[in-house]
Amino acid sequence: MPQVEEVTETKVHKLETAKEVRVGIVGYGTVGRATAEILAHNTDEIRRRTDGVSIRLTRACRRTLHSSDRLPGSAVLVSDWREVVDAEDVDIVVETIGGTDVAYDVVRASIENGKPVVTANKALVAQYGEELFALADARGVPIGLEATVGGGVPVIRAIAEALAADRIHAVYGIVNGTANFILTRMEHHGVQFEEALRQAQAAGYAEADPSLDIDGLDARDKIAILARLAFNASLAPSQIPVTGIRHIGATDFHYARRLNSTIRLVASAERNPQGISVSVEPWLVEHDSMLAKVDGPNNAIFVAGEKVGTQMLYGHGAGGGATGTAVLSDVVQIARHLARGQRVPNGLPGFHRPEKVALTDRAHPVSWYLRLTVRDHPGILARVAEVIAREGINIDSVIQEPHMQKERLSFVITLEPVGESVVRRAVAAIDQFEFMREKVLLVPIRSC
Numbered sequence: 001m002p003q004v005e006e007v008t009e010t011k012v013h014k015l016e017t018a019k020e021v022r023v024g025i026v027g028y029g030t031v032g033r034a035t036a037e038i039l040a041h042n043t044d045e046i047r048r049r050t051d052g053v054s055i056r057l058t059r060a061c062r063r064t065l066h067s068s069d070r071l072p073g074s075a076v077l078v079s080d081w082r083e084v085v086d087a088e089d090v091d092i093v094v095e096t097i098g099g100t101d102v103a104y105d106v107v108r109a110s111i112e113n114g115k116p117v118v119t120a121n122k123a124l125v126a127q128y129g130e131e132l133f134a135l136a137d138a139r140g141v142p143i144g145l146e147a148t149v150g151g152g153v154p155v156i157r158a159i160a161e162a163l164a165a166d167r168i169h170a171v172y173g174i175v176n177g178t179a180n181f182i183l184t185r186m187e188h189h190g191v192q193f194e195e196a197l198r199q200a201q202a203a204g205y206a207e208a209d210p211s212l213d214i215d216g217l218d219a220r221d222k223i224a225i226l227a228r229l230a231f232n233a234s235l236a237p238s239q240i241p242v243t244g245i246r247h248i249g250a251t252d253f254h255y256a257r258r259l260n261s262t263i264r265l266v267a268s269a270e271r272n273p274q275g276i277s278v279s280v281e282p283w284l285v286e287h288d289s290m291l292a293k294v295d296g297p298n299n300a301i302f303v304a305g306e307k308v309g310t311q312m313l314y315g316h317g318a319g320g321g322a323t324g325t326a327v328l329s330d331v332v333q334i335a336r337h338l339a340r341g342q343r344v345p346n347g348l349p350g351f352h353r354p355e356k357v358a359l360t361d362r363a364h365p366v367s368w369y370l371r372l373t374v375r376d377h378p379g380i381l382a383r384v385a386e387v388i389a390r391e392g393i394n395i396d397s398v399i400q401e402p403h404m405q406k407e408r409l410s411f412v413i414t415l416e417p418v419g420e421s422v423v424r425r426a427v428a429a430i431d432q433f434e435f436m437r438e439k440v441l442l443v444p445i446r447s448c
């Protein structure tokens with residue numbers, strides 16, 4: 001385990017007597033500002049819960065200073081992040097810039113200065129976490145990352161601490177609120193993807209460039225972090241196959257309803273005898289499943305352990321208030337230690353000496369939903385069925401709405417359980433047919 005280090009007086013000013021810990025926030029946008037506001041609003045509450053430790057914001061940083069900027073108390077706003085990271089009056093650095101360029105420099109420089117750092121930045125942790133934690137362990141500095149996954153949902157601590165004694169065999173769930181908002185809009189209002197995306201942007205959930213959310217890349221960073229924690233696995237986001245939701249249409253929700261199901265974008269990591277399988281992709285899930293009940297921008301993360309069974313953590317997965325609370329949960333934990341004159345590196349599984357783990361296809365065969373969009377003419381079904389039979393796959397059902405346009409007709413085939421590589425081979429062959437108007441939409445059918 002990493003060593004607990006005694007903190008020198010030069011690093012943490014008058015800690016033993018004043019019991020005051022000073023925080024600097026780099027990145028004063030949605031999350032940084034909310035963190036400052038919650039800290040100011042709940043000062044007394046936090047002091048009560050930390051046995052008298054007072055946590056005070058002393059500095060904040062944003063790129064452009066505005067005359068209207070108001071900081072709580074006597075905190076100072078600066079535009080150069082080094083004025084926070086190097087400041088004598090900052091004991092803990094909070095990084096809420098985002099991205100992996102300047103944010104990397106901020107976190108690295110904080111660690112090198114011997115300052116604990118708390119980040120909400122999943123992209124940074126997913127990509128550079130192993131390197132940054134190695135440096136932090138060597139310097140005896142903790143890194144807080146509760147806010148990187150699930151917003152206010154305390155899933156990092158649940159896996160790393162509360163479930164530390166169990167053998168986890170799966171972590172999966174809805175970790176991107178924007179994608180879930182879009183899918184549930186399509187489900188409940190019958191709108192097409194583009195219209196649901198416009199509604200998400202109007203509601204402030206999706207960025208002008210929403211690709212991180214709808215192409216599953218944000219979810220990929222998050223499941224990379226959760227898989228590391230759950231399986232102590234060294235894992236880069238680029239190793240994780242990802243399918244977003246751009247190709248899901250209103251017609252898929254129509255067909256899903258006929259199958260008593262709906263569609264959710266699910267990030268999952270499952271242990272199997274050969275290693276782990278990790279993915280981000282849309283799943284077809286039954287209406288009465290827990291995943292189907294996760295509506296709007298909410299998150300729900302399921303952790304399945306050998307002894308504890310399956311636990312579900314549910315709540316606001318984003319937004320300043322929820323995420324700022326998660327940031328402060330790390331600040332409070334670190335401040336408790338600092339107030340005792342100690343810095344305690346996390347020694348988090350998956351980041352502290354992770355193991356090489358084989359990445360495999362999902363171990364168990366599952367059922368599949370295939371939506372084909374074709375230019376209709378006689379004999380199509382027979383040719384598709386022949387390809388499927390050639391792979392030894394059994395068809396479970398074929399569904400087609402009557403009175404569809406012949407030029408662009410969508411129908412659905414569901415398949416009995418079969419391995420992913422087999423079904424992908426069949427789909428690749430079907431995609432070659434001259435009557436296909438677009439590629440087959442392939443979605444696993446999961447019961448959970």
Ligand SMILES: NC(=O)c1ccc[n+]([C@@H]2O[C@H](COP(=O)([O-])OP(=O)(O)OC[C@H]3O[C@@H](n4cnc5c(N)ncnc54)[C@H](OP(=O)(O)O)[C@@H]3O)[C@@H](O)[C@H]2O)c1
Pocket residue numbers: 026027028029030031032061062063064065079080081095096097098099102120121122123147148151317318319320323
């Ligand atoms: N928003 C959420 O709901 C949410 C939820 C979970 C996690 N997160 C994560 O939290 C982080 C911050 O997200 P956010 O939504 O708060 O972003 P944001 O609103 O865009 O705020 C970013 C802040 O960083 C500042 N900044 C950017 N580059 C800088 C630089 N080089 N030097 C100094 N300051 C710089 C910006 O300055 P200006 O104000 O001058 O532009 C802004 O104040 C990201 O990693 C994000 O993934 C966000």
